[in-house]
Amino acid sequence: xxxxxxxxYIFLNKDIYAILFLQTxxxxxGDGQLFTWTxxxxxxxxxxxxxxxxxxxxxxxxxxxKPYPLTEEDHDDSAYRExxxxxxxxxxxxxxxxxxxxxxxxxxxxxxxxxxxxxxxIIPFHNEGWTSLLRTIHSxxxxxxxxxxxxxxxxxxxxDRGKAYCSLTTLVx
Numbered sequence: 001x002x003x004x005x006x007x008x009y010i011f012l013n014k015d016i017y018a019i020l021f022l023q024t025x026x027x028x029x030g031d032g033q034l035f036t037w038t039x040x041x042x043x044x045x046x047x048x049x050x051x052x053x054x055x056x057x058x059x060x061x062x063x064x065x066k067p068y069p070l071t072e073e074d075h076d077d078s079a080y081r082e083x084x085x086x087x088x089x090x091x092x093x094x095x096x097x098x099x100x101x102x103x104x105x106x107x108x109x110x111x112x113x114x115x116x117x118x119x120x121x122i123i124p125f126h127n128e129g130w131t132s133l134l135r136t137i138h139s140x141x142x143x144x145x146x147x148x149x150x151x152x153x154x155x156x157x158x159x160d161r162g163k164a165y166c167s168l169t170t171l172v173x
Contacts, residue, residue, distance in 0.1 A: 068086075124157050126156070
């Protein structure tokens with residue numbers, strides 16, 4: 001999937017950088033209902049109810065934030081030492097997994113201004129597990145209206161594992 005009119009920048013060590021332009025695609029977000037407050041400003045229900053319903057129907061390992069069952073041979077303490085979490089599990093969970101809605105019930109019906117400014121999303125990382133970084137990017141792209149994202153900037157804070165983060169273009173684009 002790609003963002004509409006968005007840029008994805010990846011900054012690498014030693015001032016080497018790549019600018020990646022993503023192609024256009026519709027996120028499938030419908031126009032939410034508009035409400036006018038007494039202050040005269042229009043508000044909008046930005047919830048993507050269709051995606052929320054689709055996510056609720058998903059099943060599989062790691063879906064809805066549920067535990068990933070491990071066999072005895074899958075237990076590997078080195079996976080925890082290297083990443084602070086089990087990279088084996090991360091590598092086997094869908095990049096576009098569903099997440100539970102943990103918001104307060106009152107927040108589930110909140111409406112926001114109809115016209116919001118777009119924003120730059122900056123994600124610094126250091127020796128990050130590859131799939132967790134990709135899952136973060138997919139989550140942002142899939143759960144945020146494209147008009148609200150100006151760009152996603154990944155800043156590699158001198159990772160030393162030798163991971164070629166430039167190949168991100170082939171996985172996201």
